[in-house]
Amino acid sequence: MALIELKDVNKTYFGAQPLHVLKGINLDIERGEFVSIMGASGSGKSTLLNILGILDNYDTGEYRLDGKLIWNLTESQAADYRNRMIGFIFQSYNLIGFKTAVENVELPLFYQGIGRHKRHMMAMEYLEKMGLTAWAGHFPNEMSGGQKQRVAIARALVTHPDIILADEPTGALDSRTSVEIMDLLGRLNREDKMTIIVVTHESGVANAADKIIHISDGVIGSVEENRQHDSAHFGEGGIIK
């Protein structure tokens, strides 16, 4: 059984003109896979990621996460799934500005009801893994883009989620930092067997994954096994190809 199973998933935004953004998506992602969802702007890739992350609902079809049907969940149930099973990495980091790095990392644990001391220890452990121990007490506005993204990764990892969902994780970073971040995600996948799904429009970033799913106009165009992925390929010379 795949970790993520999507069967004929449709999504329409009802505005002045209804916009059918996802058209019958069928997709299986196995545990431990590193998948890139690639597509142009407006192709529906971010909508797909939001549905996978239970941040948004789908209209028809079926979405199973670890065998459980994700449909008609209450806000609390959805929050619980997100907290325990999914770690998010966003393009704009989405750190809370008035909280320090360690406080940001502690936040998902706070919502799990973990005590202050343990929470702090766990957050520090992940900041250390990200090489940010010295920055634990700093606020996001005192950090570089790469540091902020590493704090966001630490926050995504601290709850030991089943999946990491990254939406354009290098979109706001320079080339060198982008390489570092993708390297980090690659290592997490290889060493910790973490399932990672990255949404990107950059082929260089997508190349870091084992599988590249091309999406266009709300439809999965092709699923490409990427056997030659290597961070050096997309990061060579600091320029993303």
Next chain:
Amino acid sequence: MRDSLKEIWTTLSHNKLRTSLTGFAVAWGIFMLIALLGAGNGLLHALLSNMSEVETNSMEVWPGRMTKSYGGLKEGTWLSFDMKDVELLRSAAFSDVIDIVSPQTSTSATVTYGREHVSSNINGFTSERKTIDNIRMEYGRFINQDDEKERSKVLVVGSRMAINLLGGDETNYRRIIGRNVIVNGLSFKVVGIFHTDESYDFNDSYAPFEVVRMLRGGDDHIDGITFTFHGIRTEKQNDRFEARLKKAIAVTHFAAPDDSGVAYVWSRFTNNMQMNKAMRYVRIALWILGIFTLVSGIVGVSNIMLISVKERTHEFGIRKAIGAKPWGILKLIIGESVAITALFGYVGMVCGLLACQIMDKTLASKPTDLGFIQMYIFKDPSVGLDVAMEATLLLIVAGTIAGLVPAWKASKVKPIEALRDE
């Protein structure tokens, strides 16, 4: 719990301006509420203290002036009361209403003790007057029935007069009791000292009614008549009785029966009713003002919380994305609202109580000089700690309610929409 409080504190301390603005609205609300209640109480206490001096079921009647010519007497003729009028009120004609009748006459005289001379207004009272006017004795006794029967030359002096007679001895003025003073060449024994306020600057004294008439040269003139009554419960009944009384006086004095100018009547009962009405209005006004102040505080908090929620939509999106449940967001906003109202409400309460203290030390410390008399128009402007605590608790509840709508909105926002909000 501790974690939640820390979370609330972190948010509040980060948004110092917003927190202090919201807090100011709350503190100002509770400050105004307590200051208003204090000021209102000051006013009411002063009114009550003035009212407590007299029995409320009593009336005073003085001779008036004819407003129309009648029976050979010209319009504008002054009437003069004498014992006939006293007998009229004591007669069966008024026994259904009137209980005790106490005539009053007065004279000015120089009272001498040793080398001290004091000009005094000596009021001729009957023994019942002490109860009717609620005269507070400091030392000794009031005029009694034996004095009246024996026409004893006894004098009850005001504390101010006692001090003046002893050359300004404010500490031991009771020693005037039992001493003889000279009134218009006659020896009077001081038998009591009644209380007068420090501010009261008149040398008033009381002597038996018949004795004062004698001092006046034995004339039949009466200044006025005071009496107690029963069975009058409404202003309408009071008005009917006054008309009946005036008619009887007019007939006795051969004036037109419908001439309402023949006597002036001051009903302490209606005065009391009017006072009560005024106090009721003051209380209602205070409540209305208090409620409006409170409502404006609630609206202020709610408004700022709404703005705050709008500003923080993105933050709530992040929180929801990483696992915050709607209840968690609700708890956070309400917690912030309650923390602000409780903290600043306490500050406002303390400031309000301080303001009451300042009012007490300034406005209520001295009586107001109304020209002919000095009286307190502001007294003890205090608010009980229980009331202050209740008001603050009420504001905390109000703060919870104020935070409820924005919190509900925040908890309902979809995480994806919140994340898109910048």
